[in-house]
Amino acid sequence: MRTAIVLFNLGGPDGPDSVEPFLRNLFSDPAILRVPGLFRGLLARLIARRRAPVAKAVYDKLGGGSPLLPNTQAQARALETELEDLGEVRCFVTMRYWKPFADETAPEVKRFAPDRIILLPLYPQFSTTTTESAFADWNRAATLAGVTARTFTIRDYPAEEGFVAAVSRLTAEMLPQARAAGPTKILFSAHGLPKKIVQAGDPYADQVGSSVRAVAARLGLTPEDYEICFQSRVGPLEWIGPYTDEEIVRAAQAGQSILLVPIAFVSEHSETLVELDIEYRHLAEREGAVGYFRVPTVGTAPEFIAGLGGLVRQALQPGGSSTSSSRMRS
Ligand SMILES: C=CC1=C(C)c2cc3[nH]c(cc4nc(cc5[nH]c(cc1n2)c(C)c5CCC(=O)O)C(CCC(=O)O)=C4C)c(C)c3C=C
Ligand SMILES: [Fe+2]
Numbered sequence: 001m002r003t004a005i006v007l008f009n010l011g012g013p014d015g016p017d018s019v020e021p022f023l024r025n026l027f028s029d030p031a032i033l034r035v036p037g038l039f040r041g042l043l044a045r046l047i048a049r050r051r052a053p054v055a056k057a058v059y060d061k062l063g064g065g066s067p068l069l070p071n072t073q074a075q076a077r078a079l080e081t082e083l084e085d086l087g088e089v090r091c092f093v094t095m096r097y098w099k100p101f102a103d104e105t106a107p108e109v110k111r112f113a114p115d116r117i118i119l120l121p122l123y124p125q126f127s128t129t130t131t132e133s134a135f136a137d138w139n140r141a142a143t144l145a146g147v148t149a150r151t152f153t154i155r156d157y158p159a160e161e162g163f164v165a166a167v168s169r170l171t172a173e174m175l176p177q178a179r180a181a182g183p184t185k186i187l188f189s190a191h192g193l194p195k196k197i198v199q200a201g202d203p204y205a206d207q208v209g210s211s212v213r214a215v216a217a218r219l220g221l222t223p224e225d226y227e228i229c230f231q232s233r234v235g236p237l238e239w240i241g242p243y244t245d246e247e248i249v250r251a252a253q254a255g256q257s258i259l260l261v262p263i264a265f266v267s268e269h270s271e272t273l274v275e276l277d278i279e280y281r282h283l284a285e286r287e288g289a290v291g292y293f294r295v296p297t298v299g300t301a302p303e304f305i306a307g308l309g310g311l312v313r314q315a316l317q318p319g320g321s322s323t324s325s326s327r328m329r330s
C-alpha cells in the first residue's frame with residue numbers, strides 16, 4: 001500500500017530576487033485580496049512592488065531568503081519515519097506562494113502512484129486565507145496532473161494532543177528563566193487576519209483561542225498569566241487584536257517579564273526569527289521590559305510529529321475520521 005501525504009505551508013522567497021514575485025503571488029490570491037479579479041492583478045503588482053523593499057530587508061536578516069522550506073522538509077522526513085509501519089509512505093511538501101508550488105508537487109505525487117493521499121496542512125488552525133486557499137489550489141493542480149487516488153483531508157487540529165503537548169513542554173522549559181527575571185506575562189502570539197475576514201465567518205481566531213486554552217489548561221495557567229495576541233499585520237486594513245506589539249509595550253511598562261509563545265506557526269521563518277526575535281525584542285528592550293524570552297516553534301518535536309501521525313492514522317480509519325477531518329475524492 002502506497003501512501004502519499006501532502007504537507008501544505010505558505011512558502012517564502014528563496015533569495016532576494018524572489019521576494020517581489022512571492023509577494024505578487026500572495027496578493028494575487030482572491031482569499032487574501034478580496035477585490036474583483038480585474039483589479040486584483042493590478043493591485044497585487046502595485047502592493048508587491050511597494051512592500052518588496054520592506055520584506056527584502058526582513059529576509060536580508062536571514063541571509064536573503066526564508067528557511068521555511070528546509071524546516072518543512074525536516075518535518076516531512078520526521079513524519080515519514082513516524083509512519084514507517086504503514087508501508088510505503090512518502091511526504092510531499094507544497095507551498096502556496098513560492099516553490100515548490102502545487103503545480104510541481106501534484107505531478108510528483110502522480111509519479112509516485114499512491115493508493116491513497118492525505119492532505120495535511122501545517123496550519124493547526126483553519127483559515128480561509130491559508131488552508132482553504134491551499135486546498136482549492138491543490139485540487140486544481142491535482143486535477144490538471146491527473147491525480148485520481150482516493151484523497152483524505154485533515155482540515156484543522158487546533159487542540160490536537162501532540163501539538164498541545166509540544167507547545168506546553170517548550171513553554172514550560174522557558175518559564176523558569178522568564179520568571180527568574182520578574183513577574184511574567186505569557187503572550188501567545190498568532191499571525192493576524194484582517195477584521196473583515198473574521199467578520200465574514202473565518203474560524204481562525206476562535207481556533208487560536210482553542211489552542212491557547214488547551215495549552216493554558218495543560219500548564220495550569222490562570223487568566224492573569226497570559227494574553228492571546230496577533231502579530232504580522234500588513235496594509236491599511238484594521239486587523240484582529242489585541243496586537244502583539246501593543247501587548248509587549250503594556251507588559252514592559254507594567255514591569256513584567258515577557259514570554260512570547262508562537263501558537264499558530266509550527267516552524268521557524270521570518271515571522272518568528274525576525275519579527276519576534278529581533279523587532280519585538282528591540283521594542284521590549286526600548287520599553288524597559290525586565291525580560292524578553294521567546295519559545296521555539298514545535299518544528300520536529302517528537303510530540304508534534306506523533307500528533308501529526310495520529311491525525312493521519314485517524315483519517316485513514318474506516319469511518320474513523322474525526323469531526324475536523326473530512327473525506328473527499330480528488
Ligand atoms: C496581507 C494579508 C495576509 C494575510 C491575510 C495573511 C494570513 C496568514 N499568513 C500566515 C502565515 C505566514 N505569513 C507569512 C508571511 C507573510 N504574510 C503576508 C500577508 C498575509 N498573511 C505577507 C505579506 C508575508 C510576507 C512577509 C512580509 O512581507 O511581512 C509567513 C512567513 C513566510 C516566510 O518567511 O517564509 C507565514 C508562515 C497565516 C498563518 C495566516 C492566516 C491565518
Ligand atoms: Fe501571512
Ligand SMILES: [Fe+2]
Binds near residue numbers: 270
Ligand atoms: Fe511580519
